[in-house]
Amino acid sequence: MRVGIVAESFLPNVNGVTNSVLRVLEHLKREGHEAMVVAPGARDFQDEIPDYLGFEIVRVPTVMVPLVDSLPIGVPTTTVAAALAGFKPDIIHLASPFVLGGAGAFAARQIGVPAVALYQTDVAGFATKYHLPMVANLAWEWTRTIHNMSEMTLAPSSSYIRELEAHGIKNVRHWGRGVDTELFNPAKRSEVLRRAWDPTGEKKIVGFIGRLAAEKSVHRLAPLVDDPSVQLVIVGGGPERDELEALLPTAVFTGPLGGEELARAYASLDLFVHTGEFETFCQAIQEAQASGVPTIGPRAGGPIDLIKHGENGLLLEVPTFEAELPDAARWVLDDARHADLQRAARASVENKTWAALGDQLLGYYSEVLDAYERNVVHLFGRDVALPRWAPARLGQPRRQARRDDTA
Structure with a gap:
């Protein structure tokens, strides 16, 4: 399987989003899959790494946003779609999508690849904390748009599953986080x-x-x-x-x-x-x-x-x-x-390993790919792939089942 990851944050910035992407990459490596990451650049170019475990990291320019001055925000340039199209992923993983991840969601539709979006950051809640209620409302509207462009949304807790569903986000499933019980001991x-x-x-x-x-x-x-x-x-x-x-x-x-x-x-x-x-x-x-x-x-x-x-x-x-x-x-x-x-x-955490969570994530990928395959076959026949949002591609030959490419 080839997984294109669009990460709202990545090394050298260390936070919850970065850590979960690293654990996903490590699991993909262990299981023999291919991956590529599109991520914001570092404030200091010398701090950037070109790859992680041999997986390419494609960087986009960044800007600094007031009140979150230690976290560079990736600029959603055409690099996002170009990098993903060149990689030819089977599935696109949107890690805490909002700015850069929004471009990833649109790119997924543009190239006709299903996406799984991981809800990891309560942007609306942060906006409320910073006394920006209008921004909070807009944040929910944008979050709903991005996640409903994806085939599945994964949320890390029961309370946020309920909140996402209350805000009109569809097909929300649970995916928690593992913990390294050898390191943290x-x-x-x-x-x-x-x-x-x-x-x-x-x-x-x-x-x-x-x-x-x-x-x-x-x-x-x-x-x-x-x-x-x-x-x-x-x-x-x-x-x-x-x-x-x-x-x-x-x-x-x-x-x-x-x-x-x-x-x-x-x-x-x-x-x-x-x-x-x-x-x-x-x-x-x-x-x-x-x-x-x-x-x-x-x-x-x-x-x-x-x-x-x-x-x-x-x-x-x-x-x-x-x-x-x-x-x-x-x-x-x-x-x-x-x-x-x-x-x-x-x-309470001894059975919450990253290996178990990684296997669960791969199961969600497979579920999305199977459903996507069935939808394409149902709508356009087995030999034609046409994303339903891109009618201009009707009649183009379909590349054979993506998962066979890396078998």
């Missing part, structure tokens, strides 16, 4: 690191790991800052770091971490608190759970599916999150139940 807990954060060795370590931006609402940790029994640790970078350092003067700010350093940071926490309500999935919660760390999150979006209230952590109502947080943290950190919560956190 309770065995990575480091007493040396904990002592560096808390020289007294007497405090409970409560942490947030993620992008320091408005939509993450990290300011909601403020009720814990004066608790003498708690040491706050903030891992990550972003445009709100300076403001948060002023708001949380006793917190330890590590900056962004990756790999083993990140794994040690997760495992060295006693409690992970995710504060933002616009997460379509929230991989950080899964990584904390894999590290044996109980979690607190908002009763909204992805965390609802990940946190089993009272078993591996707690869900707090969004309007009262800050008011509830101190008591919730004390409940989780109570020595009478903390060890049970730790064990339950790890157990």
Whole structure:
């Protein structure tokens, strides 16, 4: 199978979209498939990589958008359609489509290839957080257009499946995220690191790991800052770091971490608190759970599916999150139940491997390809391929079943 991926974000920018694309590419490589990625360029050309695991990365120019200054936005040029047409994919994978992915959706129709769109970013929710209600309404209209141009939409949580369907998006299916349970593991807990954060060795370590931006609402940790029994640790970078350092003067700010350093940071926490309500999935919660760390999150979006209230952590109502947080943290950190919560956190993700999720994704690809094949044969006969949106191509010879090309 040949998979053309149009990614709204990719290396060197590291975020949820990038990470899931990397895991998909790794699975495609293991299973012997071919892939190509169209993605935004880096702010510094020297940071770009020409390929990943031997799969070509085609870059488009980028622009910087106010309020999301660390995330380059890919410009939807004609490169998108040209690169995909040249690659001749069997299926097109749209990773969190909005700007560049929108061009990918149109290109899929132009070249007559089915598309699967992965909903990963709540753009409308972010717009609301940034006090742009008109942009939020337009974002939903555009999201509906892009996703309904695709044959299938994959959403990472039950709450967002319901929300997408409520906004008129069709054929929405569930596809979660895997987690690396070898990298993120309770065995990575480091007493040396904990002592560096808390020289007294007497405090409970409560942490947030993620992008320091408005939509993450990290300011909601403020009720814990004066608790003498708690040491706050903030891992990550972003445009709100300076403001948060002023708001949380006793917190330890590590900056962004990756790999083993990140794994040690997760495992060295006693409690992970995710504060933002616009997460379509929230991989950080899964990584904390894999590290044996109980979690607190908002009763909204992805965390609802990940946190089993009272078993591996707690869900707090969004309007009262800050008011509830101190008591919730004390409940989780109570020595009478903390060890049970730790064990339950790890157990809740042990079967959520990327290999299993990769196989599920390939199953969705096959389902889309089979349905697409049946529709084309039904409408135009077995020897003619004509996308129903492009009547000018009626009568052109059809290339034989795409999946046979790489058999």
